[in-house]
Amino acid sequence: MNRWDSAPLIRFFGGRKLLYILGILLIIGLNILVYTQVDFIFHPLVIFVETVALPIILSVVVYYLLRPIINLMESWKVKRIWAILITLLMVVGLITLLIVLIIPFLEKQFVSLAEELPSYLRDLVNSLDRWLRDSFLGSYYSNLFQDVDGLLNQLPDLGNYATQTVEGITTFITTVTNVIVALVTLPFILFYLLKDGHKLPEKIISFFPPRVRSEVTSIFKGIDHQLSAYIQGQIIVSFCIGVMMYIxxxxIGLDYALLLAAIASVTSVVPYLGPMIAITPALIIAIVTSPFMVLKLAFVWTVVQLLEGKFISPQIMGKSLHIHPVTIIFVLLTAGHLFGVIGIILAIPGYAIIKVFVTHLFYWFQRRYNRFAEEENQYQLPEK
Structure with a gap:
């Protein structure tokens, strides 16, 4: 045997091919080092990726939402092209209905909440101040904060902050409007993705050597299953949470019920962190309204979370992702620090895709090691 094939660890990583693999990794590292020094050359490529990333991501999300409907219509002997057109027309009608009936009402509630937020905060501070002064900590509180009235007199400045916030939101909406121009390509991408998307994995697999096509096919199936289960399940769970919160x-008679329910529905896309974000505005409004409203809000929130955690999510999403809660928290924190809000939204499906690659790669190495271990045992002399 060659000296590179004698060590089990080296044979596990490919025997004589190990040197070639290390050389390739070294060349890749050198290329990355060179590219970081001339990154201005790739700036147009970065702009291109930033431009097409959003419509592609949205197209993939909508693709997984509409694919079951199109497959169902195909089972009813409807041609795929007609099934796609009918489904897209239904989606356009639904979006138009939402824009005409629901969006204006949500906009009014949002503007009203932004205008009344300073008064809510003032009432909240006053309530906390009275409670602390009347509690057993009153003497300590008075010594620490002798000029609370002066602090409260500064709260009208919150109106300026609220105005700046509304202006920032208006700027954000303007930016989003400009981005919508780029998203005009979304229907076209979605149409061809629905039409020929099921053929794309076969085209990609055909570029691989025949002996690894079964492994690549398994990886594609795993990614497809993970994305399909997560996207479809998460949208349904978010919708159920929004409906239950609104009801x-x-x-309980909480103000801005539809807006707060919509916030809870949208933020529920982010596991664990989303509910904490959603309850904050509802809790402020409940505290200012009355202590009894806080108890009613806590009851509603607890019931909804129990129903979602014990019945809805297990039935709809099941255990398809197989990700530990602690892992999810660390993934969300890391992705949020690196990529912001977009990173938080895409963290879990991105981690699921990476997990599929790593799992199959480890399985491939493990199978390769077992094969070499069996060959190594053949070279051992039998015991006397």
Missing amino acids: GFLI
């Missing part, structure tokens, strides 16, 4: 807020 609960209406029952």
Whole structure:
């Protein structure tokens, strides 16, 4: 045997091919070092990726949402092209209905909440101040904060902050409007993705050597399953949370019920962190309204979270992702620090895709090692 094939660890990583692999990794590292010094050359490529990333991501999300409907219509003997057109027309009608009926109402509630937020904060500070002064900590509190009235007199400045916030939101909406021009390509990408998307993996697999095509096919199937389960399940779970929150807020008589329910529905896309973000504005409004409203809000929130955690999510999403909660928290924190809000939204599906690659790669190495271990045992002399 060659000296590079004698060590099990080296044979596990490819035997004589190990040197070639290390050389390739070294060349890749040198290329990365060179490219970082001339990154201005690739600036147009970065702009191109930033431009097409959003419509492609949205197209993939909508693709996984509409694919079951199109497959169902195909099972009813409807041609795929007609099934796609009918489904897209239904989606356009639904979006138009939302824009005409719901969006204006949400906009009014949002503007009203932004205008009344300073008064809510002032009432909240006053309530906390009275409670602390009347509590057993009153003497300590008075010594620490002798000029609370002066602090409260500064709160009208919150109106300026609120105005600046509204102006910032207006600027953000303007930016989003400009981005929408780029998203005009979304329907076209989505149409061809629905039409020929199922053929794309086969085209990609055909570029690989025949002996590894089964492994690549397995990877594609795993990625498809993970994305499909996460996207479809998360959208349904978010919708259910929004409906339950809206019904609960209406029952207890909480102000801005539809807006707060919509916030809870959108933020529920982010596991664990989303509910904490969503409850903050609702909790402020409940505290200012009355202590009894806080208890009613806590009851509604607890019931919804129990229903979502014990019944809805297990039935809809199941255990398809197989990701530990602690892992999810660290992934969200890291992705948020690196990529901001977009990173938080895409963290879990991105981690699921990487997990599929790593799992199959480890399985491939493990199978390769077992094969070499069996060959190594053949060279051992039998015991006397």
